[in-house]
Amino acid sequence: MDNDIILDFQNVTKKFPGVIALDNVSMQIRRGEIHGLCGENGAGKSTLMKILSGVYPYGSYEGKILYEGRELRLEDRSIRQAIEQGIAIVYQELTLVPGMTVGENIFLGKEPVENGSINWDKLYAETREILTKYKLDVSPQAVVKNLGVGKMQMVEIAKALSENAKILILDEPTSALSKTEIDKLMEILETLKSHGVTCIYITHKLEEFFRITDNVTILRDGKAITTRPTASLNQESLVQNMVGREMKERFPKGNRQPGDVIFEVENLQAVDPNEPSHKVLSGVSFNLKRGEILGIAGLMGSGRTELVTTIFGEYGKITAGTIKLEGKPIQIKSARDAMKVGISLVPEDRKGQGLVLIQAILRNISLANLDQFSGFFRIDQDAELAAATQQGKNLALKASSLQAPVSSLSGGNQQKVVIAKWLLTQPKILIMDDPTRGIDVGAKYEIYKLMNELAENGVSIIMISSDLEEVLGMSDRIVVMHAGRSNGTLEIADATQEKIMALATGIA
């Protein structure tokens, strides 16, 4: 029985300043199984994977990980080492070189060499061998950028397997795939299983656990709640274990009375500025009331982010439709224009778009607001510090000093810095694109509370979220997007997950 266990986590704890990402996690994964890993954002899944891949090296966490009976010791950042030991990860974001062929990608860094030059025939022959063995339907000589996402994923998997991976970790492999591509992936996973490869499968789509996994471990707030045979679970018990508490607890109830309509979008249509033939918005209409939280739901790729960045003047080229603020049509051509009329955007990608990570917290908070503190030439640094300090206090920002680099903060506190920056602009309308993505539950709660306070004080909030419960828990009304259109608006009183999904998938 014992030698059936390929991977054994024993009391693994990983702490970050201010956050415990993994709290005494123990779990076992059997050889040859497909093991589901499930949990909300911030439950600890990605931390666990980063430990397995060596991003967080041996010694940076407490506890033990036994791999094939021996303790796993990966050195700093040595992802290579994890691969050599047979642990491979297929990430959510693909990591292929687009301009190279399938074969070149698979053998990148380990090309078969003869007398100092690459033996291309051997490379492509071996590529073909791998592809046929695991029934991957891709041509070895195809250039990767010409493949669809689904095929790229296959190449990623083939690449991992070419290293003789014993454990293959798939992190949200289906998030960008179509239904047929997902079916294909499931087939591939079955093939892998028959070849004795162990898979760890991470996803947000619960139905996939039931479809493919043998056992599921549920993580919540950094703790491993339980590991059970998938057959003994159903959707309800899975969700119950994931959430582990009543919805009321997750979302603080505000006491707000939305007022008049202040912002209206009518039949907004827009194209990708770099590719004018590509339509990103094909008719979005909604309105927003003073002091209201308006949720925007929709699947990935439904145009949610494109909608708000277009409103903010920083993405799509508007081809039709009107945007009205307080009854007057407005034209927003840049972030600066948006800020002038009182619209702020907390962007989707905190690190990539929200923060200058290497700079101090203070400078990040003041970045969009330097006009407030400047005369013709000089910035009043004392006034700047005073305002940032006040924002930090209001948001209960946990930081040793405002001079500390923002990269030293936890995800939740980083998000507070982004929010602080935008609140300092004193917006009438605050757009928040997935504001709680990847932050821990406590910080989420604080951000929800803050949103309620803001709305009570008359700020109108547009919140995009991928988390249906969050949309249902926080919004007054919900606009559901589907394929670049607003497919319907639901009052919170009669909104349910099912109704949202029906609108989001285009069934309704």
Added chain:
Amino acid sequence: MNLFTEITKRFHDNIQTYTIILALVLIWALFALMTPNFAYLQPQNFSNLFRQMTVTSFLAAGMVLVIVTGNIDLSVGKLAGFVSVVVAFFQARVWNTVIPDQPVLAASLSVVIGLLTGTLFGILQGYIISYLSVPAFIVTLGGMFVLRGGILIITQGKTIPANQPAFSEIAQGYLPPWAGWVLGIIVVALLFFNMFNSRLRKRKFGFEVASFNIDLLGTIFFSTLVIAYIFIVNRYNGIQVPVLLLAITALIMAYVSNNTRFGRYAYAIGGNREAARLSGINIKRNIFMVFVLMGFLCGVAGVALASYVGYGTTAAGEGYELDAIAACILGGTSTLGGVGTIFGAMIGGLIMASLTNGLQMLNVPAAYQYVVKGAVLILAVFLDVYFKKNR
């Protein structure tokens, strides 16, 4: 917190700055020991050392912001050289016929023309880089070729003298010792005033104020440096005019980079372009302005160069861009953008000048001087990477 722990904390917070200052002191000590009678640090050589750093350090002061925004300017050396020959051309060929016997007016007009030439070229390059979206590396590489041609066109392959009396003062002049002392007293007074004023303002806003002793100690330390510097150079000829100009330039640039929107935006753009854009920053205009400023400083450097050598030559400014970039990098400017200080670049420039000067005094052939300078640059960055990794 007692004084000692506070001092060590300050050191720790600014470890990179102190490391490079330490490196400078080490280099000085080494050369002083290797030259007879510590000639290296005797007033005459000490004075020359600072004078030698000025031309490329004007360039470095602008280069910091260029690199901070994630760009590069390869044309600065040749632009300074071009400005120097343009200025020499006016000094030698134009003014003596248009406004004869008015050396001060002629020198002033030369300065204006020099600064204008630099700025105009900066405007041109900046426009192509930011508004026409051609990468800075390519635009300034092309600019370098263009300017090399421009220098040959103006000089016709010959050397143009620029050693007229008033004009020479710009980079060869000295303040009389008494003026040096007056300046010194003013600077020290300003340091103290600034200290009290900043404490007062901090109190007014209700911030925590550092202990009086540590502020006082810091102010006394910098005042001592200023006084010591003036004392040494006064034992030779007095404060060097170009060094004074450089100090003023560096102070203004440091102020601009920290205390103005323009400076802050430059750092934000280099740190995360996307975040800067979404914060409402006009990236194109900011980068354009950075190159205009760089052009202006090339004008300053070019005027100083013409005055310093007393000639406009075909080889003017050859390789200065590399010295300027090296000074920035030695001073902690990150080639990835977003990080770098003017102060660091000035120390970096001083290190480069110190190496050149010291190696020359030791009669090391020019070829080996380059080898040593290159090795020092790489070593410095290696040490930085090493310590960051193993902290």
